[in-house]
Every structure is written in C-alpha cells, then in structure tokens.
Amino acid sequence: MARHLITSAIPYINGIKHLGNLVGSQLPADLYARYLRGRGHEVLFLCATDEHGTPAELAAAKAGKPVDEYCAEMWQVQADLAHGFGLSFDHYGRSSSPQNHKLTQHFAGVLADNGLIEERAETQMYSHEDGRFLPDRYIEGTCPNCGFESARGDQCDNCTKQLDPVDLINPHSTISGSTDLEMRETKHLYLLQSKLKDEIEAWIDQQEGWPVLTTSIAKKWLHDGDGLQDRGITRDLSWGVPVKRGDEDWPGMESKVFYVWFDAPIEYIACAQEWVDAGKGDDWARWWRTDEGADDVRYTQFMGKDNVPFHTLSFPATLIGSGEPWKRVDYLKSFNYLNYDGGQFSTSRGRGVFMDQALEILPADYWRWWLLSRAPETSDSEFTWQQFQTDVNKDLADVLGNFVSRVTKFCRSKFSEAVPAGGTFGPAEEALIEELQTRLAAYEKAMDAIEVRKSATELRAMWAAGNEYLQAAAPWKVFKEDPEQAAAQIRLALNLIRIYAVLSAPFIPNASAKLLSAMNTLDTGWPSDIRDAVTALPEGHVFTVPDNLFDKITDEQRDTWAERFAGTRD
Numbered sequence: 001m002a003r004h005l006i007t008s009a010i011p012y013i014n015g016i017k018h019l020g021n022l023v024g025s026q027l028p029a030d031l032y033a034r035y036l037r038g039r040g041h042e043v044l045f046l047c048a049t050d051e052h053g054t055p056a057e058l059a060a061a062k063a064g065k066p067v068d069e070y071c072a073e074m075w076q077v078q079a080d081l082a083h084g085f086g087l088s089f090d091h092y093g094r095s096s097s098p099q100n101h102k103l104t105q106h107f108a109g110v111l112a113d114n115g116l117i118e119e120r121a122e123t124q125m126y127s128h129e130d131g132r133f134l135p136d137r138y139i140e141g142t143c144p145n146c147g148f149e150s151a152r153g154d155q156c157d158n159c160t161k162q163l164d165p166v167d168l169i170n171p172h173s174t175i176s177g178s179t180d181l182e183m184r185e186t187k188h189l190y191l192l193q194s195k196l197k198d199e200i201e202a203w204i205d206q207q208e209g210w211p212v213l214t215t216s217i218a219k220k221w222l223h224d225g226d227g228l229q230d231r232g233i234t235r236d237l238s239w240g241v242p243v244k245r246g247d248e249d250w251p252g253m254e255s256k257v258f259y260v261w262f263d264a265p266i267e268y269i270a271c272a273q274e275w276v277d278a279g280k281g282d283d284w285a286r287w288w289r290t291d292e293g294a295d296d297v298r299y300t301q302f303m304g305k306d307n308v309p310f311h312t313l314s315f316p317a318t319l320i321g322s323g324e325p326w327k328r329v330d331y332l333k334s335f336n337y338l339n340y341d342g343g344q345f346s347t348s349r350g351r352g353v354f355m356d357q358a359l360e361i362l363p364a365d366y367w368r369w370w371l372l373s374r375a376p377e378t379s380d381s382e383f384t385w386q387q388f389q390t391d392v393n394k395d396l397a398d399v400l401g402n403f404v405s406r407v408t409k410f411c412r413s414k415f416s417e418a419v420p421a422g423g424t425f426g427p428a429e430e431a432l433i434e435e436l437q438t439r440l441a442a443y444e445k446a447m448d449a450i451e452v453r454k455s456a457t458e459l460r461a462m463w464a465a466g467n468e469y470l471q472a473a474a475p476w477k478v479f480k481e482d483p484e485q486a487a488a489q490i491r492l493a494l495n496l497i498r499i500y501a502v503l504s505a506p507f508i509p510n511a512s513a514k515l516l517s518a519m520n521t522l523d524t525g526w527p528s529d530i531r532d533a534v535t536a537l538p539e540g541h542v543f544t545v546p547d548n549l550f551d552k553i554t555d556e557q558r559d560t561w562a563e564r565f566a567g568t569r570d
Ligand SMILES: Nc1ncnc2c1ncn2[C@@H]1O[C@H](COP(=O)(O)OP(=O)(O)OP(=O)(O)O)[C@@H](O)[C@H]1O
Pocket: 009, 010, 011, 012, 013, 017, 020, 021, 022, 023, 024, 025, 302, 303, 304, 305, 306, 307, 335, 336, 337, 338, 339, 345, 346, 347, 348, 376
C-alpha cells in the first residue's frame, strides 16, 4: 500500500473560517484522507494555523489582547471547530511553533549559503501618523495589474498577483487610514526566485494531470511581464520568526521577522515534527526527506486558487533552492471560490456563514455533503439556502435516510431485528449487484483523481440504485405471498446499509458511524467485491433500527436562516 502525505492550506489565525475556506482546502483534503485510509493506505494528514503577519497583529489589537495570547486562543477555537466538522488531521499544528522557527531559520541559512538570498536596500512606506513602516496588509490601494481598488500590500485578491506594497496606486494606511505616507530607506532580504525560474518551470512541466487551474496560475506568474520575480522575505514586525541565518544572528536584521509567506509553507514540514514531538508518530523524516524514505510517499496539497502561486512557485523555490533532499508535492488540487448568496464570502466583512454558526444550526454531515457535492471545482459555485435545502432533503433525507429507515423498520416489523434467513437472490438482485459494481469502479476512479463533485455524484447514484431496487422489489407486497423471497430482498438491503456506511464515510463520517453502530458491525472493510460484500452481515446477525439519520430542512428553517445570515456578523 502506498503512503500518502496530505496537507491542507493552513488557515489563517485572524478569525473563524467561513464555509468557502472550508470547502476550498480543509474539507476536500479530509475527504481524500478518509478515502485513502478506507482503502487501507497509510496516510499522514496535516494542517496547522498560519499565525504570523500583519492581520494577526491587527486582529489581536482589535481584540485587545497580546498577539501570542490571541493566537493561542484562536488556535484552540479553530482546532475545536475542525473537530466539530470531523476533520481527521493526524496533527493540527501552529506555524508559530518552535519547530517552525528553527526550520524557517534553517532554510534561510542554506538559501543564503547557496547565494539565493540577497540583502537589498529599498524604500518602503513609512506612515507619519502611525509612526512606523507599513508592511503588506497595513497598506491598501489600487492594484497596478487589474485596477482592483482594495488590493493589499502583498497580493491582489482579485487577480491573484503577488505585489509589493510600493506597487500600489493611491496607497493608504489600514491602521489610521492616513495617506500621509513617505518612502524611506530600509534593508530587507530577498529570495532570488528569478535564479530558480528554469528549474521550477522544468519541475512544473514534469507534472502530469495537474488541474488546469493549478498549472495556468503557475505559468502565468512564471511568464507574465519579466517572469518570476525575486521576493522580499522579511518584514518590520515584532510577531513572527526572527530573522536568523540558521543558528546565527543576521547583522542588520535584528528588528525584523520573516515574511509570513516564507514561514507558512515550511510549517507543513515543521507540523510533521510537531506530530512526532507530541508523541503521535515516531519518524517525520520518512515523510519529508527523500534520503530517508520519502521517495515512496505521494504528497497531495489542497488549497483555494489564491494560494496557488505560493505553493507552485515560492515554496518550491525554498525547497529546490536549499539543495537538500526535501519531498516536493506530487499533486496540487486547487479550487475556485464558493460564493455566498449573490456575493462573496468575506472574513473581514463578516459576510456569509462561518464554521461555528454552521454547527450551531445543523450537524456537520449536512454541511459536508452539500459543500463537497457542490465544490467549486471547475468554476466558482454558489451557496444559496434554497439549493442547500433542496439538496440536503433530496440526497440525504429522501434517498439515503429513507432507504435505511424503510429497510430496518420493515425488517423489525415483519421479521425481527436480525438479518432474516431464507430465499435466494434472483435477476433483480443480480442486476443491482452488477450496477453497484460498475458504479463503485466509477466512484473509486473519481476519488482517486480527486474529482470531488463527480465522486459525490457516483455515491449518490449508488444510494439511488438501492432505493430504486427497493421500490421495484417491494418486499412489503412480496411478503404477503412469499415471505422467503422478501427475506432475501431485505437481507440484501440490510447489507447495502453497511456498504453505504463504508463508502459514504469520507463524505458523511458521523452518519456512517451511526449506521455501522446500528448494523452492529465493526466491519469497515472496503466492499471491493460487491457480491461478497452483500453477504457480509450473515443471516441471524442482530441489528437495531437507527434514529432518523437526517431531518428535512423545513421552509421555515430555510427562511429563518436566510434572514439571519443576510447581513454581516460583528
Ligand atoms: N470563497 C472561497 N472559496 C473557496 N476557497 C476559499 C475561499 N476563500 C478562501 N479560500 C481558501 O481558503 C483557504 C484558507 O484561507 P485563509 O484562512 O488563508 O483565508 P483567506 O484566504 O484570507 O480568505 P478570507 O480573506 O476570505 O478569509 C485558502 O486555501 C484559500 O485559498
């Protein structure tokens, strides 16, 4: 069995994530991790909070807390919400960890030794009113590339171009709003990405079958204008990884920290070290060092489109430039954006539904199913309450939930709470087994290719096939004439419940666990051979009728929620 390393883009610390963030990174990563574990592969699934940089400082100031305290608290909040959504990380780390400090300083040291870091004197925005230099997000202005008016100092959210604060047109301070800014001289470190351009491009060209979204964004920043640009990797902040050259001080850089986008992806590696240091694993190097076994690892990353440049260009520049045998990503799954009811999700404006609110109103599986089955894969997609209600009621309540309820209740009332004996499978059962076998192959193919929506479609089709069989077989009628035949039909259907539980676990892990427990089985074996799998629960096997799996969303609930989440949260 292969070994799979999976990382999700690490969520930023400055607030609770919205459903767009969730479906653009952590949730599909969890889907894939659960699927691979279900197929018997060894998986290391890592995520962490991304804690450094200006927005963390701004958020802490707003909350009236020291930034380290603020981050520690928000880490706990995010970890609890991740748990609530069933995100099955092997470790949820922190980019502010001592491991990441050390590793980031290590990379800076070797990159400098390899002639890939340069000290440059530059002019930077100084705000008189604020009495400080203004790094990236402390400045907003108009994007020189696309004209977007609220581009940040480090990146334009509209066109994804990586920016430097001095590039902005009509800049102003986001602390005071002041436009009384002056360019002053200061020194910063630059990563000479331009020197690595050919090597990075050759590496990207080797990749097969990456999503077009991924390669097109990478190619764009490799070739647009003068090509891949060198990047400033230090900032004038106090919160972050202090600039050091390995273990050594870096003269002239005493009051600076590394830029958050330099240290954040390094946390993917540091997180594996944290996982070991937390006593959950015993060897991080076999996942990350190709000289220590990581050549056998398949590494998959998940992220929204705005994160693609950093993962296809900047982080690879760090790894390639180090000249050390670090594992690089094998497949980079990127997502478009999920929009909210006619506009964008926005953390800063509090627009949309946030993870804590979602769990207040419905259990995780409702959200997981909807978000994944409508994931913004080939284009942006949109959350509306109407669509959410329609899909949840149809797929989860009418199809899967109804099947389980009818089968188990019928069996209890006509036979007992045990798999009934008697009868044999006929042509209808054979046809269903064959159909499920074909659909299972399609499901596995889509999951292996991380085609999230397609996987959901195939899974839904398997649920529907069971429902249609039941409807046509009509054991409640057959029972009157031929109870033995009805027993065979129900025996098949009860076994389907276990099969559905196993196959659906990556999407709806809580419902899956509930079904397995009702079916009174620990057998989570992947039903590769449907014909075998439909007899896994033998005649006489005792079960219980589960509570209603999914409640339908009423029109009243839909309208109440639509209204409640129409504005912005404070
Ligand atoms: N609307 C969206 N739909 C899908 N993915 C998104 C969306 N917004 C952000 N993402 C992705 O969510 C992941 C986590 O984002 P992060 O915590 O860094 O917040 P962010 O990018 O600052 O978003 P926001 O500004 O909306 O909070 C990233 O991979 C990002 O690309």
